Amino acid sequence: MAEAYVSVVIPAYNAAHTIEATLSSVYSQNMDRIQIIVVDDGSLDNTYRIATEFAQKDSQGKTFIIVKQENRGVSAARNTGIDLAKGKYLFFLDSDDLLEPDCLSELCEEAELTNSEIVMCGFDEVGENGTVLTPFEQHYRFPNKGIDGTKLLKLLLKKSTKIWTSSAIYSSSLIEQSRLRFTEGAKFGEDQEFIFKAVFNARRTSCLEKTLSHYVIRERSTMRSRGLSHFHYVASMLRVHNYLVKSGSSEEILSLIRKSKIPEAYMDVFALLVRGGNNMEMLDILHRHKAIRKQISNTSIMVDSLMWLKSVLLLYAPKIMYSYWQKTNQ
Structure with missing residues (x-):
């Protein structure tokens, strides 16, 4: 596990009220050699300052890259993060969502043990106060370990299971060899588009049968506009x-x-x-x-x-x- 290294890409836009908690959940991961990349997509609030100040913490094996770019949308911000990533694995995390402390270590360990290009886990939808609104297993099941991407894609399309933006790691080599990027300018569905394409190209995938990430449902979220x-x-x-x-x-x-x-x-x-x-x-x-x-x-x-x-x-x-x-x- 010591050789595993993961880059966490966090796009952020006007996330001053949530970015610190999100960064804390990454900083508190029980593994080192984590590269944390925050891409401020032209925020008009204090997102960049808060992220920059957070990055001054004692590294504890984590490295930070905080960049600011003109507002071009979440896809462009994620693509900037991909270009800056140096890790063997990539993980995408939105600026208002949270991880369990062992999320990254367990995903990376499973990828190493099974030689998988994508490893997924369960995720719960939670309220802003942390209350679980929709447990993963209420609507979805965990797929078998070791299946190829086409089999997993069929399960995703049949809605038997689901990968959320922040419930899987991807081999960086898979992303580069498949020449995958998020579609810039797309306002909705760009995450599913990326996931489906990545899964289709994966030779081997795996799954951890546990919930390790939390999708925070906020009343003023983009999807509710x-x-x-x-x-x-x-x-x-x-x-x-x-x-x-x-x-x-x-x-x-x-x-x-x-x-x-x-x-x-x-x-x-x-x-x-x-x-x-x-x-x-x-x-x-x-x-x-x-x-x-x-x-x-x-x-x-x-x-x-x-x-x-x-x-x-x-x-x-x-x-x-x-x-x-x-x-x-x-």
Whole structure:
């Protein structure tokens, strides 16, 4: 384990109220040789100062790189971090999320023991006060150890399991050899896009059957904001499909994306727009768009029966779906 070395990339934008706790959770990891890279993406608050002052702590085997760049979005910030990373493994952590003290050591140890290019763990969704809102095992199961990337990708697309931005480490050589970067300019779905592409290219993956990271749900988070920019999520899934086509993916995987993931992306966006109080006339125009209707109509009952039912209702009884979305957070 002594030779394992991990770079933690933390993009930050106006994170003055959370960055110190996030950095503390990395600083408190029970391993050394951790490179902590904070990329301040043009913050207008004290994020950069707080991160810089934190970096003055006694290193305890950790090294810090704190950089500030003009505001270009989270993908650009993560890409800057990748370019600066020197570790054998890469780990991405958002500036308001937290890790268990043994998260990185256990992930790196598993990667070394199994020669895996990606190692995932469980994660819980927690409130700002630390209360667990959604345990990982409530909706997902842990995949088998030692499976290749295509098998893991199928499980991800079938929603049997899930990798969150901060619940896996990646071999740096995998990222470089696959020439993977986050899509700059994408506002939503860019993390899933990166994860799906990385998993597809992995020869071997592994899993730790325990929860080691915490996704903090905040009332004012970006994903809870409203607007047509959420269609970036659909674009991300379309890019995944096109990437896999060019990479020679199996028809089974491509079908899962076309018949489940892309329609699901549309459903998520429409639900966000409705719950945001947007004009129903605008939403009616959107759901009547020929290209959108065609992609939603691809939903297969054999792939995802619930998504198929929602797609049918949206296409042929939109008022029912609008009413449902207004009353629920599902």
